[in-house]
Amino acid sequence: xxxxxxxxxxxxxxxxxxxxxxxxxxxxxxxxxxxxxxxxxxxxxxxxxxxxxxxxxxxxxxxxxxxxxxxxxxxxxxxxxxxxxxxxxxxxxxxxxxxxxxxxxxxxxxxxxxxxxxxxxxxxxxxxxxxxxxxxxxxxxxxxxxxxxxxxxxxxxxxxxxxxxxxxxxxxxxxxxxxxxxxxxxxxxxxxxxxxxxxxxxxxxxxxxxxxxxxxxxxxxxxxxxxxxxxxxxxxxxxxxxxxxxxxxxxxxxxxxxxxxxxxxxxxxxxxxxxxxxxxxxxxxxxxxxxxxxxxxxxxxxxxxxxxxxxxxxxxxxxxxxxxxxxxxxxxxxxxxxxxxxxxxxxxxxxxxxxxxxxxxxxxxxxxxxxxxxxxxxxxxxxxxxxxxxxxxxxxxxxxxxxxxxxxxxxxxxxxxxxxxxxxxxxxxxxxxxxxxxxxxxxxxxxxxxxxxxxxxxxxxxxxxxxxxxxxxxxxxxxxxxxxxxxxxxxxxxxxxxxxxxxxxxxxxxxxxxxxxxxxxxxxxxxxxxxxxxxxxxxxxxxxxxxxxxxxxxxxxxxxxxxxxxxxxxxxxxxxxxxxxxxxxxxxxxxxxxxxxxxxxxxxxxxxxxxxxxxxxxxxxxxxxxxxxxxxxxxxxxxxxxxxxxxxxxxxxxxxxxxxxxxxxxxxxxxxxxxxxxxxxxxxxxxxxxxxxxxxxxxxxxxxxxxxxxxxxxxxxxxxxxxxxxxxxxxxxxxxxxxxxxxxxxxxxxxxxxxxxxxxxxxxxxxxxxxxxxxxxxxxxxxxxxxxxxxxxxxxxxxxxxxxxxxxxxxxxxxxxxxxxxxxxxxxxxxxxxxxxxxxxxxxxxxxxxxxxxxxxxxxxxxxxxxxxxxxxxxxxxxxxxxxxxxxxxxxxxxxxxxxxxxxxxxxxxxxxxxxxxxxxxxxxxxxxxxxxxxxxxxxxxxxxxxxxxxxxxxxxxx
Numbered sequence: 001x002x003x004x005x006x007x008x009x010x011x012x013x014x015x016x017x018x019x020x021x022x023x024x025x026x027x028x029x030x031x032x033x034x035x036x037x038x039x040x041x042x043x044x045x046x047x048x049x050x051x052x053x054x055x056x057x058x059x060x061x062x063x064x065x066x067x068x069x070x071x072x073x074x075x076x077x078x079x080x081x082x083x084x085x086x087x088x089x090x091x092x093x094x095x096x097x098x099x100x101x102x103x104x105x106x107x108x109x110x111x112x113x114x115x116x117x118x119x120x121x122x123x124x125x126x127x128x129x130x131x132x133x134x135x136x137x138x139x140x141x142x143x144x145x146x147x148x149x150x151x152x153x154x155x156x157x158x159x160x161x162x163x164x165x166x167x168x169x170x171x172x173x174x175x176x177x178x179x180x181x182x183x184x185x186x187x188x189x190x191x192x193x194x195x196x197x198x199x200x201x202x203x204x205x206x207x208x209x210x211x212x213x214x215x216x217x218x219x220x221x222x223x224x225x226x227x228x229x230x231x232x233x234x235x236x237x238x239x240x241x242x243x244x245x246x247x248x249x250x251x252x253x254x255x256x257x258x259x260x261x262x263x264x265x266x267x268x269x270x271x272x273x274x275x276x277x278x279x280x281x282x283x284x285x286x287x288x289x290x291x292x293x294x295x296x297x298x299x300x301x302x303x304x305x306x307x308x309x310x311x312x313x314x315x316x317x318x319x320x321x322x323x324x325x326x327x328x329x330x331x332x333x334x335x336x337x338x339x340x341x342x343x344x345x346x347x348x349x350x351x352x353x354x355x356x357x358x359x360x361x362x363x364x365x366x367x368x369x370x371x372x373x374x375x376x377x378x379x380x381x382x383x384x385x386x387x388x389x390x391x392x393x394x395x396x397x398x399x400x401x402x403x404x405x406x407x408x409x410x411x412x413x414x415x416x417x418x419x420x421x422x423x424x425x426x427x428x429x430x431x432x433x434x435x436x437x438x439x440x441x442x443x444x445x446x447x448x449x450x451x452x453x454x455x456x457x458x459x460x461x462x463x464x465x466x467x468x469x470x471x472x473x474x475x476x477x478x479x480x481x482x483x484x485x486x487x488x489x490x491x492x493x494x495x496x497x498x499x500x501x502x503x504x505x506x507x508x509x510x511x512x513x514x515x516x517x518x519x520x521x522x523x524x525x526x527x528x529x530x531x532x533x534x535x536x537x538x539x540x541x542x543x544x545x546x547x548x549x550x551x552x553x554x555x556x557x558x559x560x561x562x563x564x565x566x567x568x569x570x571x572x573x574x575x576x577x578x579x580x581x582x583x584x585x586x587x588x589x590x591x592x593x594x595x596x597x598x599x600x601x602x603x604x605x606x607x608x609x610x611x612x613x614x615x616x617x618x619x620x621x622x623x624x625x626x627x628x629x630x631x632x633x634x635x636x637x638x639x640x641x642x643x644x645x646x647x648x649x650x651x652x653x654x655x656x657x658x659x660x661x662x663x664x665x666x667x668x669x670x671x672x673x674x675x676x677x678x679x680x681x682x683x684x685x686x687x688x689x690x691x692x693x694x695x696x697x698x699x700x701x702x703x704x705x706x707x708x709x710x711x712x713x714x715x716x717x718x719x720x721x722x723x724x725x726x727x728x729x730x731x732x733x734x735x736x737x738x739x740x741x742x743x744x745x746x747x748x749x750x751x752x753x754x755x756x757x758x759x760x761x762x763x764x765x766x767x768x769x770x771x772x773x774x775x776x777x778x779x780x781x782x783x784x785x786x787x788x789x790x791x792x793x794x795x796x797x798x799x800x801x802x803x804x805x806x807x808x809x810x811x812x813x814x815x816x817x818x819x820x821x822x823x824x825x826x827x828x829x830x831x832x833x834x835x836x837x838x839x840x841x842x843x844x845x846x847x848x849x850x851x852x853x854x855x856x857x858x859x860x861x862x863x864x865x866x867x868x869x870x871x872x873x874x875x876x877x878x879x880x881x882x883x884x885x886x887x888x889x890x891x892x893x894x895x896x897x898x899x900x901x902x903x904x905x906x907x908x909x910x911x912x913x914x915x916x917x918x919x920x921x922x923x924x925x926x927x928x929x930x931x932x933x934x935x936x937x938x939x940x941x942x943x944x945x946x947x948x949x950x951x952x953x954x955x956x957x958x959x
Contacts, residue, residue, distance in 0.1 A: 044106060044140040044239055044314050045125050046344050048115040050133045051092055054082055055112055055324050055355035064088060068354055072601040074210035074327035075355045077111060086110050092133060099131055100124050106238040107318040111325035111355075112348035117239065117314035138344045140239050142310040143336040145185065145259050145300055146362035146374075146582040175289025175593035177600075179211055179231065180268050181328035181357075182586070183319045183335065184260035186253045186298035187233060189225045191261060191564040191574050193269030193287065194294070196229035204231050213295045213326035218252025228293070229270060234322060235298040239314030246302040248568050253298045257309075258565030259334070260298060262578055265564035267332050267586035268292040268593065275562055275575045277490045280410045282562050282575070288590025288634070292597070295328050300335065302569075306460075311335050313344065320348045324355055329596050332589035333361040334582035336374065346377045350651075353379035358596065358604040360589035362581035363552040364538030370625070372538040373551045378651040381592070381608050382551045384538070384627050385558025385584040386618065388531040391488035391523075391577070393496040395477060397509050398517035403502040405477075407495065408488035408560065408577050409522050413475040417450040418518040420510055424452065424471075437464040437476075448472035451518040453506060456480050456497075462571065465491035475520045479503030485536050488560040488577050494520050531618060533626040534559050537581055540625035541726060541746070547660020550746050553608070554615050555627040558584035591634045598638055599675070605646040606675065609655040610637040613644075613741045623688075623728030624744040629656065641680065641739025642672045642703070657713060657731070657745040661951075662692075663753040663774040664922035665716040672711070672733070672741075674703035681736040684711070688729025691721030692747060696731065717749035717774055717921070724750065724949050750774045752919075752952035754944075757860070760958045762940070766930040769944055769954050773919035781927060783913040784824050785906045785942030786958060788935060794830075794895040796838075796877035812876045817899060821868045824904040825955065827941050829897070830875045832857040836893040841874040853878075862955055865904075873899060900941040910934055913944060934958060 052058070054077060059066030065081040076082060089110050097105065097116070103124060106117040117140060120128065129137045187194060204211065213232025215223040226233060233253035242251055249256030269287035276282065297319035300311035316335060323331055331352060349359050359376075363384045366372035376382045393407025398415070421442060425434035429441035437454035452473045454464045461478060468476045469492035476495040479502075480486065486497040498506065510516050533555065541547035561583040565576040588611065595607050602610075614636030615629035644655040653671050674680065680703060684696040693716045701709050713731065717723070726748045733741040753772040760767035773779070794813050819826055832838045839853035840861055852859040877893050911931040919925045927944060934940055940958035 042121045043119070044117055044312070045120045045128070046115060046117045046138045046140060046313060046317060047096065047128050047134060048113055048136045048138075048344060048347065049092060049096065050135050051089060051114050053089070053109070053111055053114040053351050054085060055351040057085055061088070069356055071356060071603045073356065074329070075111065075324060076210050076327070077325045078212055089114055096128065096131055096134060100128055106314055107236075107321075109317060109321045109348075112321045112351045113317060113344070117317070136344060138313065140312050140314040142240075142312050143316070144310045146334050146336050146365050146580050146585075174271070175268060175292030175590065175597050177208065178289065178292045178329040178593040178597050179208055179213075179295050179327070180289065180292050180330045180332055180589055180593050181295045181297060181323035181326070182260065182264045182267060182332045183297045183299055183316065183323065184263050184332075185257045185300040185302075186235065186250070186255035186260040187230060187264050187294070187296045188255045188258070188261045188564060188566040188574070189230055191265065192273050193265035193564045194227075194229050195270060196227035198224070199226070199228045199231060208293065211327045213328070216253055219250045219254065221250070221252035221254050229268075230296060231293045232326065233296040233298070236315040236318040236322070237301060239312030239318075240301045240310070244301070244303050244308065246304050249302045253296050255298070255566040257302050257569050258576060259582065260296065260300065261564040261566050262561070262576070263332055263334050263582060263586040264294050264296060266561065266583060267590040268294050269564060277408075277573060277575050280408070285562055288587045289593035289597075292590065292593040295323065295326060297323055316345060317348050320345070320352060324352045324357060328357060330358045330360065330589050330593045332586040333359060334580075334585050335362070336364060346375070346380070350377055350379050353604050356604050358589070358592040358607050360585045360592060362585040365536045365580050367533075367537045367539050367626075368535055368622070370539050370622075371541055371543045373540045373542055374538065375542055375544040376551065378549055378654055379605075381553045381588060381611065382628070383581060383585040383588045384552040384555040385534040385536070385579070385581045386531050386555045386627065386631055387534045387559035388557060391560050393494070393520060393522040395496050395498065395506070396519045396521065397506070398513060398515070399509060401505065401509065403498055403506065405496040405498040405502065406486040406488040406560070407497070407520075407522050408490050409494045411494045412522060413451060413494050413520040415517045415519045416474050418453065418510060418516040419446060419450045420453045420507070421455070424450075432458070437467045439463065439467050439470075442467055442471040442473070444471040449474050451475045451477060451520065453477045453479060453510065456484070461487065461489050461497070462491055465493050465495050466571065469493045477506060477518070479506060485534075485579060487579055490573065490576055492571065494522065496520055531631060533618065533620045533622065534579070536579070537626065539622055541658070541660055541748070545660070547726070547746070547748055548658055549654070550624055550628060550656040550658035550744060552626075553628040553656065554588060554612055554632050555618065555630060556584040556587040556632045558582075588632050591632055591637060594634060595637050602643075602675070603645055605653070606643040606673075609643040609645065610640040612655040613642070613743060614640050615742075617730070617742070623726070624656070624746040625726055625728070629742065629744045639676070639739070640741060641674070641676050641735050641737075642682065642733060642741045643675050644670060644743075645673050645708075647671065655743050657743060659715060659747045661753070662715060662717055662747050662749045663772055665714065667712050667714045669710055669712050671708055672701070672703070673708040674705055676737070676739065677705055678737060679704045680739065682733040682739075682741070685732050685734065686729060687732070688727065689715070689745060689747060690727055691718055691749070692716065692727065693718055701733075715747055719775060719777060721749040721775070723775070723947070724748065724951050750951055751779060751949050752946040754946060754952050754954040756955060757862075758954060758956040760929075760956060762931075762934045762936045762958050765932060766928055767956060767958075769927045769929065769956070770924055771927070771946070771954070772924050773921050776919065776921040778916050779919050779947050780916055781913055782945045782948065783907070783911060783929065783942065784904065784945060785902050786908055786911055786931070786934075786940035786956070787900055787902055787906050787942065788938040788940050789898050789900045790938050791896050791898045794875060794897055795892050796875070796895055797892050798836075798877045798879045812874055813897070814872055814874050815899065817871045817873060817901060819866050819868055819871055819901055820903070822904045823866055823868070824902045824906070824943055825862055825864045826866050826871065826902070827860070827862045827900045827955065828873050829860045829899075829957075830858070830895055832893060832895045834893060836895075837878055838895050839876045839878060841876065843872040843874065844869065864953065865950070898939050902941060902943065906942075908942070911942065929956065931958065
């Protein structure tokens, strides 16, 4: 199996490895995911077991009834059937722990995942992966919250959209009777957004039948802090480590950073809350589902060094497991994805969705680069961030130049001296500290009454204005030094955040003016602006699924959102502004709670469909890959007319269509269900999708209430299609009673579906590459290489492999390859003539970016268009699996390794292929590659490229 770290994430779709998985993956009932390579490093590991957890157990075992809840019901983890099945899971888990020598267990999982988190040595982790019934062994990793605001109060929702959302939509209650589980950094219970009358446990269970959450205890927290709004709260810190917390955090559900308070209030904060920040009136705000209850699961923590903040996989999965076991209706999850850890989290989410829980997760804040969207599965609603309203201010320089930036203040500053932080450096502070306005870095004599220019970075943005205020400054210009977001924060002094281009001009003015001055003028309330995708919001396509699943699914406001925060990290304030997909996801979670409240018998997939198909389209250059269906529209989702509901476990009946590899023609099928109270006739229409021909069959359907019907969509590429690029469009079903049901579509046509790998023999002199054409006409072809490499014979002692140590010992062999610019591909191959297991690892800067490790005797890794630099290749012979006990010496094995670096301009006079070939769309065609005089003592590697396409490439080797 080929696995990768975060550094190698972009290579996932391109790396070709001839291998099978080291560990058998879980069956559908237990979830799915990839298995991380097990190294000899000690640490916290999550071990997932094969048996299904409570959320997805279907009752197939004799004497053990099903525990999966029916649609509209909560998981009842305390019911006799659940308790009996949990005893069964405990027995299986105990066997695995006994085989591992009873390691220290941090958590056991039984609701969303069947398994445990434990401290394991490298040998124990490797042994766990070999045990029957174990489907994956994954090291606990640390992810960060999806907010573009650094440590400074990761804050929640946005004000303008929330304020515009009615507390109780006319078409249904505002989430009444539902519970939203917020997995984040906790909550500040004294904030008015979380006020509620005291509620006894018996009252909670009466109000929310089947809900079993509790109110935990801890530092500055007691169970009487829970109420009718925050009905449950717990914390999970064993993976992060209680000894690793910053002094500003709390070892309890209490929020130290503000991020969790922000997301919780955005999702379900009380309605009609007046917000004033430093004397500035921000009006009234409300959560997206103001009548829903909150169950808080604190799994994200701050450390003394902000770079160590985050949420570990062990804690996060424990929080998901607890939320599912408690019986929440919705999960709000604003935590970044982390590759190997993502698979086990996504497995837990898949089972949570099987239990009827709607999951809203942030898309990530790595935009606008493509293929940065978090790799959540089809059972998760992945949310992008939009910007619409802006808090702005203007800087007027002494020479009359004006620059507009982000500013959340109503206070003006008349013309005052303008000084750079570095020019106002205090004795004992470095230039970097002064330039970035670190605490105590400015000389009050030089700053008093002045407008101070502070560079972004190093410290939280708000703390910079505190530094300026402490030194007597009148205002601050916060300037970016590179392209990035500008943020309207509530600062200690009036502050304008400027983009990098404007910042350069301000610095130029400072350098040339004899007496530089500046004035700051706020624009007041948030100014209206066209709704568009936020620059930082992560984009698709989803590489993990080759673009065949549209992500993100939907968008919600995520710029300058006003919501609750935690005073300790926010200069004593209860409110603040924040930006990020962290701020967008809880709004969709709240909307889902409102829809669930109005339609208690709907499944989670039906709720997702209603939100997606009722969204308002947004005009963006990246189309559905940036915003999915568009901006979430609650009113439309409450009465969608039709829904795409899931049947069984396939999760293929998505309310969107994505085809990442269209070759000529494809047909996909969907099924619609009428959820309205009247019979309605719907007619299909398609828009967008330039260069494609599209048909829907049937194009007209009449459905009675509750009736379902399937239809097909056929997509075909025409000659003028935009090959190797995604194009966007939409399918809309227009109903005779006014319903509009719209599904976003994203399609990427390919010229050719080519074989990834073909092998030939030097003595034969030719090979034939057979491909399927995606277009009718003439295709150009380019032969790159082949280039030679001399195979190297290796003798390897079987044993454990540690990528941190590399070639230490005789069980591994390492070689470094220098990869220059304009390299078409690199390829590494290892084989064992005697059929022994061999593995391959590719490292960059000391980190494994891709690996091929299976029980096979041949492993291959091909990286197309790799980044230039040094790559370390490790070949390893793993020890055969053996029962627990002392390690036994293993015999040496022989292996053969070959590595190639193929320049993009490589051409060989000894090899040839036709430069053009006539093809017919949808049909197979053949391209012969011929050679002569190839040295048979070497092995040769080349590529055949079609139509200068980056995706239509065939690699071949000649032995």
